[in-house]
Amino acid sequence: MNTNMLDAINAAKPKLRRRITTVPVGGAKAITFQAVVGHRRALLGAILTAIVVLVAVVSIFWTPYDPTAFKTGAPFSPPDLAHPMGTDVYGRDILSRIMAGAQVSLTVAASAVAAAAIAGTVIGLVAGFVGGVLDLLATRIVDIMLAIPGLVFALGIVALLGPSARSVTVALAIVYTWQFARIVRSVVISVRSRSYVEAARGLDVGPLTIMGKDIFPSVLPILIVQVTTALAWGILDEASLGFLGLGVQPPNPSWGSLLIEGRQYLYDAPWLALGAGSVVVVAVLGVNFLGDGLREIVDPRSGRKN
Known part of the structure; x- marks a missing residue:
C-alpha cells in the first residue's frame, strides 16, 4: 500500500509542478499594452x-548633412530653413550632429543598463x-559599492580605460x-x-x-521599472561624462560633447547648447515618465492618479 501511494505521488509530480508554476504572483500587477495606453503618464x-529612439534609428540611414562635414553652412549661422538648429563654429549642421549624437548617447546608456541588469x-x-x-558577502559588497558616488566611480574607471564610448x-x-543587485535581492x-x-x-x-x-x-515587473529608471540616469551620466570630454572623441558627436x-559660445551662439540640451531633457523626461507610469501600474498599492 505504501509503495503504491509513493508511486502515485511520483506520477503526480509533473502535473503538480505545472500547477505550482502557474500560481499567480501577488504584490505586483502585470505590465500590459492596454495598461500602458490607459495610463496617461506612461x-x-x-x-x-519612441520619438527619441526613432530619431536615433533614422540617423543611421539619413541626416540632413554629414554630421562631421565642415562648412555645410556659414559658421555660427542661426537657425533657418537650411539649418533648422543652426551651425557651429566650423559650419557643421547642428541638427545632423544631434541626430548622430543620439546614436552614441542612447547606445551607451542602453548597453550599460542591459549589461548591469543581467549581471x-x-x-x-x-x-x-x-x-x-x-548573501551576507554579496550584501556587504553592494553596500560598499553603493556608498561610492556613482559618477565619481565612473570617472575613475574611464580615466583608467581612456576616454571613449x-x-x-x-x-x-x-x-x-x-543597484540592480540590491533591488532584485530584496524581491x-x-x-x-x-x-x-x-x-x-x-x-x-532544482534551484536553477x-x-x-x-x-x-x-x-520581472520590478526589474522593468528599474531598467527605465537606470536608462534615464544613463542618458544623463553619458552626457555628463561627454561634457567632461571623457566620452566619444571629436569629430564624432554625442549629446555631452555637443x-x-x-x-564655449553660450552668449554668442546660444542655439549650439540649446539644441543638445533640449534633446537630453526630452529624452530623460520621456524615460522618467515611462518609468513612473510603469511603477504605478506595477504597484497595486499606488493610490496616485495617472
Missing part, C-alpha cells in the same frame, strides 16, 4: 521615448535565494550593476519563503529551475 513617456539580476537572484554567507559603457555598467528575499516556492523545493525541483520559473516572474562645444 503613455506620454512611451511616446517621447545585477544574477547576483541578486543567487544571493537572495541561497542566503547565508554568500566603450569606456563610458563599461564604467556605467559597473556602477549600475549594484527574492520576500518571495523565496512563499508556499509555491516551498512546494517546488519539496518536489525536488526554481529561480527561473518560480522566482524570476516576481522579479553641450561642451556649445558652452
